Amino acid sequence: MPEDWTSWLESRARVRQLRGFQRTDTSRGLLMDLASNDYLGLSRHPEVQQAVTEAVGTYGAGATASRVATGTLGIHRELEQALSTYSGREKALVFSSGYMANLGLLQALGGPGSLFILDAHAHASLIDGARLSGAQVRMAGHNDPEVIQRLLRENFQEQTPRPRVAVVVESIYSLLGDAAPLARIAELCAEYNALLVIDEAHSLAATERGSAVCAAGLSSATHVLVTATLSKALGAQGGAVLFGGPNAGALREHLVNTSRSFLFDTALAPASAGAALKALELATSHRLNNLARNTDLVYETLSGNSGLRGLIEPGAGAVHSVRMPSADAAMRVTAALREKGIAVACFRPPSVPDGISRIRITAHAHHQPEELVTALQTVARTITEEPV
Numbered sequence: 001m002p003e004d005w006t007s008w009l010e011s012r013a014r015v016r017q018l019r020g021f022q023r024t025d026t027s028r029g030l031l032m033d034l035a036s037n038d039y040l041g042l043s044r045h046p047e048v049q050q051a052v053t054e055a056v057g058t059y060g061a062g063a064t065a066s067r068v069a070t071g072t073l074g075i076h077r078e079l080e081q082a083l084s085t086y087s088g089r090e091k092a093l094v095f096s097s098g099y100m101a102n103l104g105l106l107q108a109l110g111g112p113g114s115l116f117i118l119d120a121h122a123h124a125s126l127i128d129g130a131r132l133s134g135a136q137v138r139m140a141g142h143n144d145p146e147v148i149q150r151l152l153r154e155n156f157q158e159q160t161p162r163p164r165v166a167v168v169v170e171s172i173y174s175l176l177g178d179a180a181p182l183a184r185i186a187e188l189c190a191e192y193n194a195l196l197v198i199d200e201a202h203s204l205a206a207t208e209r210g211s212a213v214c215a216a217g218l219s220s221a222t223h224v225l226v227t228a229t230l231s232k233a234l235g236a237q238g239g240a241v242l243f244g245g246p247n248a249g250a251l252r253e254h255l256v257n258t259s260r261s262f263l264f265d266t267a268l269a270p271a272s273a274g275a276a277l278k279a280l281e282l283a284t285s286h287r288l289n290n291l292a293r294n295t296d297l298v299y300e301t302l303s304g305n306s307g308l309r310g311l312i313e314p315g316a317g318a319v320h321s322v323r324m325p326s327a328d329a330a331m332r333v334t335a336a337l338r339e340k341g342i343a344v345a346c347f348r349p350p351s352v353p354d355g356i357s358r359i360r361i362t363a364h365a366h367h368q369p370e371e372l373v374t375a376l377q378t379v380a381r382t383i384t385e386e387p388v
C-alpha cells in the first residue's frame with residue numbers, strides 16, 4: 001500500500017484509540033443477551049429455522065438478481081402481504097436491509113423541489129438517504145415539534161417554498177429508546193401538507209399492538225410513510241417500506257422505478273424472507289406482553305439501585321440507557337460484564353448525537369424473570385463499582 005495511505009490509516013487508528021472510540025467485530029460467543037435487537041428471541045426459534053430451510057429448499061440460497069430483473073420471488077410477495085396485514089398498511093415493498101429501505105425511500109422522494117426535516121437523533125441510514133437525495137435538509141432538535149413547526153412555517157413563508165416537504169423521525173429512537181410524539185408531528189405535517197416518514201425499526205413487533213404507528217392511530221393516515229427492518233424484533237434480515245391510503249400503489253410503483261437501493265441491489269435472500277414471514281406469525285401478543293413485562297423489570301431493577309439513581313434514562317420501547325462518565329468507563333463496564341457472561345451494548349461517540357457515552361440494556365421476551373433480575377443486579381453492581 002502506498003506510504004501516504006499507510007500513515008493515514010495509522011494516524012486514524014491512533015486517534016480512535018486515544019479517544020476510546022475503537023470498535024471490533026469479533027464474535028461475542030453465547031452470553032446472557034441484554035444487547036441484541038432480537039427483542040422477541042425469534043432469531044433462533046425452531047419454527048423460524050425450519051422456515052429458513054424450507055425457503056432455501058424452494059427458492060435457493062440467493063434471489064440471484066434485482067427485484068426488477070428476475071429476483072422477485074413468490075416469497076417476497078407473500079412477505080409483503082404479511083407485512084401489510086401485520087402493520088395495517090395498504091402495501092409493502094421489501095428491501096435487502098432496513099438501511100437500504102431508508103436510503104432508497106428518501107433518495108426516491110428527494111430532488112431539488114423537496115425539503116426534508118430530520119430529527120437530530122435520526123438513524124444514519126435516514127441521514128445518508130436525505131443527503132443522497134439532493135433535497136434541502138434541515139435538522140430539527142430531538143423530539144421537538146415546535147422546531148419542526150418553525151421549519152415548516154419558514155418554508156411556507158419563503159418566496160419560492162419547496163413544494164414537497166417530508167418530516168423524518170423514528171417512532172422509538174435507537175439510542176435513548178425514547179418515543180417520538182407521533183400524533184403531534186403527524187398533525188403538524190397534515191397542517192403544512194407535508195409527508196411524515198416514520199422509521200419503525202425499534203417498534204414493529206416490539207411495542208404495544210406491534211406498531212407505534214398503529215398505537216398512535218396513524219396506520220391509515222395517507223400522509224404517513226413507514227419504514228421498518230426485519231432484522232430486529234423479527235430476528236431475520238431485510239427492510240421494508242409500508243404505504244397507506246389511496247396513494248399507496250402510486251408510491252410503491254414510484255419506488256420500484258426510482259429507488260436505487262431497490263433497483264440496483266440483489267433482492268432479499270429467500271432465507272431471510274422465509275424467516276421474517278414465520279417471525280411475523282410468531283410475534284403474537286403473548287410474546288409482546290412478555291417483552292413489556294421484562295422491559296418493566298429492567299427499569300425497576302436498575303432504578304432500584306441507589307448508585308444508579310439519576311443515571312437511568314427510561315425508554316419507551318425495550319431499551320433503557322445508563323449514562324456513563326466517559327467512553328472509557330463505558331467500555332470497561334462492557335468488557336467486565338462480558339467476562340461475567342453478560343452482553344450489554346456500549347454506546348459512545350460518534351454514535352451518540354449528544355456526545356454522552358452510555359450502557360444500553362435491552363429487554364427480551366424470552367428471558368425468565370428470575371435469570372433477568374440476577375443478571376441486572378450484576379449489571380448494576382458492575383457499573384456502580386466502576387471508579388468515576
Ligand SMILES: Cc1ncc(COP(=O)(O)O)c(C=O)c1O
Pocket residue numbers: 097098099100102123125170174199201202229230231237238239
Ligand atoms: C432506527 C434504525 N433504522 C434503520 C436501521 C437499519 O436496519 P438494518 O439493520 O436492517 O439495515 C437501524 C439498525 O440499526 C436502526 O436502528
